[in-house]
Amino acid sequence: MIRERSVKYLVVDVFIYIVLGLILASCVLPFIHELAISLSARPDVMANRVGLWPIGFNLDNYGAVATKDPFLRSLLMAFLRVAVAVPSTLLMTVLTAYPFAVERVHLPGRRVFLTVMILANLFDIGLIPRYLSYLNLGLIDNFAVLILPILLLTFNVILVVNFFRGISYELVESAMLDGANHLNILFKVMVPLSKPVLATISLFTIVRHWNAWFDGIIYLRDVKLWPLQSYLYSMLTTQQLATEYAAFRFSGLFPNVSPHGAEAAMIFFAILPIIIVYPFLQRYFVSGMQLGAVKG
Secondary structure, rough: HHHHHHHHHHHHHHHHHHHHHHHHHHHHHHHHHHHHHOOHHHHHHOOOOOOOOOOOOOOEEEHHHOOOOOHHHHHHHHHHHHHHOOOOHHHHHHHEEEEEEEEOOOOOOOHHHHHHHHHHHOOOOOOOHHHHHHOOOOOOOHHHHOOOHHOOOOOHHHOOOOOOOEEEEHHHHHHOOOOOOOOHHHHHHHHHHHHHHHHHHHHHHHHHHOOOHHHHHHHOOOOOOOOHHHHHHHHHHHHHHHHOHHHHHHHHOOOOOOOHHHHHHHHHHHHHHHHHHHHHHHHHHHHHHHHHHHHO
C-alpha cells in the first residue's frame, strides 16, 4: 500500500514539474529570443533568421538606443519617479499603519477610518472624473501626478498593520517608560524590526512605478516628463522606430541597427533595473508577505 501511494505521488510530482517547466519555458524563451534579436545583425533580424542565439553578434542596437536623448530623458524620469516614490510610500504607509497597530493606545474612530480605507478600494470613480480632479488640483503636466495618487495603498497599510501587531507590545511599553514618544517608538523600535515587510512593500512599489505607463500618457501632455514605460509604449505602438533609427544606419554610425532590434534593446534597458534589484529584496519577500498577512 505504501509503495502504491509512493508511485501515485511520484506521478503527481512529475506532472506538476512538467507543467511548471512549460510555464517557465513560456516565460523565459520569449525573453531569450528578444535578447538574441537585440544582439543580432540587421539583415538576419529583418529576414527573421534569429532564434534563441544571436546571429552576427553586435551591440549596434544598444548603442543607437543609448544615444537617443528622448530615451535617456525618459529613463532618467523613471529613475527619479522610483527614487521619490519608494521612500515617500514607505513613510506614508508606516505613519498610517502605526495608529491602527497600537490598539492599546486610545484612538477614537480608528476602526471607522480603517473601514473607510478598505471600502474605498471597492469603488472606482472613473477616468474622466479623476482627470478633472487632477486638473483642478493642478496635477496635470506635473511630475507629482505620477506619485501622489498611489502614494498610500490600503493593501500596503494592512500588511504593515498586521506586521506591527506581531511585534511584542512590551517593547513599546519599555520605550514609553524610557520617555520615548510615539515618533521615537515608530522609527526606533517598530521600523527597524519591520525590514521584511518594508522590503516587500519597496519591491511592490518599485515594480508598480517602474512598469507604469498609462498615467504618464494620460496626465502628462509634455512628453519630456514621460517616464520610460510611457515613452516605450508610444514608440512601440506608433511604429516610429523605423524612421528614427534609419538615420543611424545610413550614416554608418550603427549600420546593424534595425527597428525590431532597437525595440528589443529598449525593452532590455527597461527590465534590467528590476532584474538587478529583485535579488537583493527577494530574501525578504516571502517572509514579509507571510508575516504581514498572518499576524494580528
